[in-house]
Amino acid sequence: MSDVVVAIEDLHVTFSTPRGEVRALRGVSLEVRAGRMVCLIGESGSGKSVTGRALMGLLPAHSARIGPGSMRLHQEELLGKSESAMRSIRGRRIAMIFQDPSRALNPTRRIGDQVGEAIKIHFPERRPSAVRSKVLEHLDSVKLPDAARVAKKYPHELSGGMRQRVAIAMALSAEPEVLVADEPTTALDVTTQVQILDLLRSLQRSRGMSVLLITHDMGVAAHYADDVAVMYAGRVVERAPAAELFADVEMPYTQALLESLPSARAGRGALRTIPGGPPDLALGISGCAFAPRCRFVTSQCKQQPATREVAGDHVFECWHPVGKESR
Amino acid sequence: MGDTTMAMPARSTGVFAMLAQNRAMLVPSGALVLLVLAVVLGPFLFNLPDPDRQTLADARLAPLSPGHLLGTDGLGRDVLSRALDGGRVSLLVGFSAVAIGFIVGGLLGVTAGFLGGKVDAVISRLTEIFLAFPSLILALAIATFLGPSVRNIVLAICCHTVPAYVRLARANAIKIRNSDFVVAASLAGANVRYTLRRHIVPLVLQSLLAYGLLATGTAIVIESSLSFLGLGVRPPQSTWGNMLADGKTELAMASHVAFVPAILLFLTVLNLNLVGEGLRTRADRKVGAA
Amino acid sequence: MSARAGHQELGEVVLQVKDLRQLYGHGKRAFHAVDGVSFTVFRGETLGLVGESGCGKSTTARAVLGIRPPTAGSIALSGAELTTLRGRALREARSSMQLVFQDPYNSVNPRWTVRQVVAEPLRLARWTSSKARTRVDELLDLVGLDPARFGDRSARQLSGGQAQRVGIARALTTDPELLVCDEAVSALDVSVQAQILNLLDQLKRELSLTTLFISHDLGVVRHVSDRVAVMYKGRIVETGESDQIFQNPQHHYTSLLLHSVLEVGVEPGSATRRPIEVQASQGDPAAGCLFAPRCPGAGDICRTTKPELTPISLSHAAACHFPTGVAGPTRRSTSQ
Numbered sequence: 001m002s003d004v005v006v007a008i009e010d011l012h013v014t015f016s017t018p019r020g021e022v023r024a025l026r027g028v029s030l031e032v033r034a035g036r037m038v039c040l041i042g043e044s045g046s047g048k049s050v051t052g053r054a055l056m057g058l059l060p061a062h063s064a065r066i067g068p069g070s071m072r073l074h075q076e077e078l079l080g081k082s083e084s085a086m087r088s089i090r091g092r093r094i095a096m097i098f099q100d101p102s103r104a105l106n107p108t109r110r111i112g113d114q115v116g117e118a119i120k121i122h123f124p125e126r127r128p129s130a131v132r133s134k135v136l137e138h139l140d141s142v143k144l145p146d147a148a149r150v151a152k153k154y155p156h157e158l159s160g161g162m163r164q165r166v167a168i169a170m171a172l173s174a175e176p177e178v179l180v181a182d183e184p185t186t187a188l189d190v191t192t193q194v195q196i197l198d199l200l201r202s203l204q205r206s207r208g209m210s211v212l213l214i215t216h217d218m219g220v221a222a223h224y225a226d227d228v229a230v231m232y233a234g235r236v237v238e239r240a241p242a243a244e245l246f247a248d249v250e251m252p253y254t255q256a257l258l259e260s261l262p263s264a265r266a267g268r269g270a271l272r273t274i275p276g277g278p279p280d281l282a283l284g285i286s287g288c289a290f291a292p293r294c295r296f297v298t299s300q301c302k303q304q305p306a307t308r309e310v311a312g313d314h315v316f317e318c319w320h321p322v323g324k325e326s327r
Numbered sequence: 328m329g330d331t332t333m334a335m336p337a338r339s340t341g342v343f344a345m346l347a348q349n350r351a352m353l354v355p356s357g358a359l360v361l362l363v364l365a366v367v368l369g370p371f372l373f374n375l376p377d378p379d380r381q382t383l384a385d386a387r388l389a390p391l392s393p394g395h396l397l398g399t400d401g402l403g404r405d406v407l408s409r410a411l412d413g414g415r416v417s418l419l420v421g422f423s424a425v426a427i428g429f430i431v432g433g434l435l436g437v438t439a440g441f442l443g444g445k446v447d448a449v450i451s452r453l454t455e456i457f458l459a460f461p462s463l464i465l466a467l468a469i470a471t472f473l474g475p476s477v478r479n480i481v482l483a484i485c486c487h488t489v490p491a492y493v494r495l496a497r498a499n500a501i502k503i504r505n506s507d508f509v510v511a512a513s514l515a516g517a518n519v520r521y522t523l524r525r526h527i528v529p530l531v532l533q534s535l536l537a538y539g540l541l542a543t544g545t546a547i548v549i550e551s552s553l554s555f556l557g558l559g560v561r562p563p564q565s566t567w568g569n570m571l572a573d574g575k576t577e578l579a580m581a582s583h584v585a586f587v588p589a590i591l592l593f594l595t596v597l598n599l600n601l602v603g604e605g606l607r608t609r610a611d612r613k614v615g616a617a
Numbered sequence: 618m619s620a621r622a623g624h625q626e627l628g629e630v631v632l633q634v635k636d637l638r639q640l641y642g643h644g645k646r647a648f649h650a651v652d653g654v655s656f657t658v659f660r661g662e663t664l665g666l667v668g669e670s671g672c673g674k675s676t677t678a679r680a681v682l683g684i685r686p687p688t689a690g691s692i693a694l695s696g697a698e699l700t701t702l703r704g705r706a707l708r709e710a711r712s713s714m715q716l717v718f719q720d721p722y723n724s725v726n727p728r729w730t731v732r733q734v735v736a737e738p739l740r741l742a743r744w745t746s747s748k749a750r751t752r753v754d755e756l757l758d759l760v761g762l763d764p765a766r767f768g769d770r771s772a773r774q775l776s777g778g779q780a781q782r783v784g785i786a787r788a789l790t791t792d793p794e795l796l797v798c799d800e801a802v803s804a805l806d807v808s809v810q811a812q813i814l815n816l817l818d819q820l821k822r823e824l825s826l827t828t829l830f831i832s833h834d835l836g837v838v839r840h841v842s843d844r845v846a847v848m849y850k851g852r853i854v855e856t857g858e859s860d861q862i863f864q865n866p867q868h869h870y871t872s873l874l875l876h877s878v879l880e881v882g883v884e885p886g887s888a889t890r891r892p893i894e895v896q897a898s899q900g901d902p903a904a905g906c907l908f909a910p911r912c913p914g915a916g917d918i919c920r921t922t923k924p925e926l927t928p929i930s931l932s933h934a935a936a937c938h939f940p941t942g943v944a945g946p947t948r949r950s951t952s953q
């Protein structure tokens with residue numbers, strides 16, 4: 001197994017809101033290994049986006065309290081780093097792309113200028129001609145046709161998929177080790193989504209880069225992930241290499257999630273639903289957070305389930321797992 | 328197959344509940360209430376001396392002198408009494424200008440936002456002309472032209488509040504007009520009158536009221552500035568602005584004459600802004616992004 | 618009654634749309650959001666209208682509902698032509714069609730309670746308070762919201778799924794002839810989506826609902842629809858029964874769509890890797906097939922002649938000169 005590049009251990013994040021303290025992350029642990037794509041899956045409120053932003057140091061300083069816990073990039077502890085220290089890591093060693101590429105793009109400047117600016121920030125010593133050729137190189141690498149023409153355009157002249165490609169080019173201009181992608185294809189058409197994900201995968205492979213792909217879409221994970229981590233109510237409840245996970249689901253939540261997906265290929269019939277809704281993170285949660293909605297709940301579930309590991313690097317926390325390995 | 332989730336606990340509406348939930352607004356709201364009560368009821372409750380009575384023998388008494396809680400000014404007039412009396416005028420002027428802005432501006436803004444087209448174009452251009460001038464300069468020019476009096480100051484300040492309200496009301500009307508629930512109502516057979524009455528006006532009202540407090544703060548500052556320059560309320564009627572002007576000459580010997588109105592002005596506007604901002608944030612959250 | 622009506626059993630026509638067009642702007646530079654769309658919805662069935670962003674499905678729905686009158690074309694609800702009606706007659710006819718919106722929160726007045734929201738169509742139809750209240754509670758029960766618990770809550774305080782149930786209840790108050798769902802589950806979490814889909818299914822059976830279901834999500838459309846129409850750039854490219862479309866797609870775009878769907882446990886088909894199209898301005902309604910630039914099976918005729926919807930079999934039709942089931946004389950090689 002390759003080296004661990006990013007190690008998040010028992011990370012807690014609490015937000016102060018008018019409604020009180022919201023425990024968005026209640027002890028998240030996950031690893032991103034070199035050259036592999038980890039899909040962080042969860043529904044809204046699970047904490048998946050918060051995890052990505054915490055790693056990048058993008059949480060609002062005045063309302064977010066990060067800790068206890070640890071986030072390490074190789075051996076370097078990121079928790080508690082000053083803003084100026086994070087600035088040299090952010091973008092350069094860990095980069096991020098978002099669901100809405102327009103957030104990364106200035107609508108009043110041409111594409112070429114913006115990509116160039118990203119390059120100049122990370123490599124201030126390069127000469128303008130070198131920067132210009134690098135810009136074209138980067139735009140090519142994300143498979144934009146006729147890079148020279150695209151470089152002269154403004155963001156609004158491009159389609160959503162093309163803008164996301166530009167955002168990827170900008171994120172990769174500093175050649176980071178890790179790319180955090182927060183729902184990068186959710187806002188895109190299905191046909192474009194496949195193209196962008198294929199691109200991410202090929203870039204990942206060619207550069208040996210690690211990717212943390214945050215998504216709510218199980219299908220994406222099934223087809224692109226090397227490793228999968230499932231989040232619920234602020235914790236990672238199950239994680240394993242993708243093949244392992246889909247072959248042998250352990251956590252009832254994961255299983256319920258898979259069963260509630262309508263399929264374009266399977267037959268019709270009532271979908272299995274998960275009754276109720278996700279817990280309110282402003283209130284304290286004791287024991288297993290999924291217990292109120294779980295078919296297999298017993299009184300034992302009032303205690304936070306111990307972490308179990310089964311064959312093939314498959315980690316989960318449940319008193320009543322449903323998989324084969326745990327029998 | 329029902330839904331077993333608990334919805335968020337029903338929030339009680341109403342002023343007290345709202346204050347209880349937003350503790351940051353508790354202190355400023357309380358302070359404002361105290362100020363208003365003091366200004367309105369103070370003179371009657373505490374049997375203060377006549378604010379206009381000059382007693383040169385008692386000139387420039389320091390605060391906490393017998394009979395004059397906050398001292399007297401250069402002409403022997405009781406400072407506390409003048410401050411409360413002047414405060415009443417300042418608040419009245421500010422409130423009137425805002426009320427007129429609210430009614431006139433609100434109506435024009437909703438009309439422009441809802442009808443769109445040429446009506447919107449005309450109203451918007453006129454509004455922009457007024458908004459292009461800094462409010463204080465505009466008020467200054469108008470007050471100079473019309474001459475100092477309470478009525479003219481209110482008019483001058485309205486030239487700021489009315490356009491400001493038009494802009495706010497229009498933006499809100501447009502946003503609500505485009506909301507899905509308005510579409511839903513029209514699908515169910517709603518006509519223009521119904522949509523205005525049941526959806527647009529109540530929701531726009533909420534934003535306008537929230538803005539009212541902020542606008543009052545601005546209006547009071549404008550009035551004080553005009554009065555300070557001698558273009559506002561005429562003596563002997565006191566107002567915080569002209570008390571400041573008087574106090575300016577007394578700074579060396581009786582600084583309290585200037586500081587009392589200054590502090591009162593500061594506290595009033597500060598608290599108006601704090602509560603106004605709090606209300607506006609709430610209004611935005613409700614009507615804006617879900 | 619079988620939820621999946623075979624072609625022979627299809628009964629009366631509830632909605633008949635013929636040659637619908639919606640243009641933005643005029644002259645040569647006009648944008649054809651909807652470019653000659655025709656379809657039928659039969660009583661008791663769900664017609665799924667599927668396509669990616671910009672294909673015109675939402676615009677079609679809004680034209681049908683009269684929210685934005687179409688530039689041209691005919692819309693007939695239960696035989697009555699809508700495009701010629703005005704004022705009161707139009708409003709009355711339109712109230713037989715109701716809409717469930719994509720954003721459950723934006724579709725309710727933020728200051729109203731659940732009961733007020735659901736009762737609005739009844740109030741507008743001049744029902745008495747007591748009758749309206751009974752009906753509202755009845756509907757809330759029907760959609761799985763306990764009236765006692767939810768009736769007087771502010772609609773904005775509900776969860777996404779609950780708010781969407783309110784929207785559905787409101788749409789059903791006046792017993793509409795046609796229910797239009799415009800991406801009704803797209804903004805919901807997966808687990809909540811399943812709840813709402815099951816609810817719609819149940820309602821359809823209990824109330825014999827006729828539905829026009831618009832979505833970009835193929836899995837969802839497959840699940841709810843009896844028949845499906847696939848749209849691309851303002852035109853319908855394929856129609857047919859659900860099974861026919863998903864198991865035996867004839868148009869190359871439908872094929873591409875299906876191959877792009879990522880699902881657990883199913884190997885993705887070799888997604889056709891086309892060179893990325895540069896966005897051509899849509900001001901020029903191409904004479905030929907709009908999908909030709911991206912199509913692996915395109916021939917010369919595809920660029921010159923617009924393909925019309927041609928039946929492939931009973932109930933299955935595709936607008937294609939070389940549908941996948943038929944061998945074409947010239948095929949460009951697929952660049953992988």
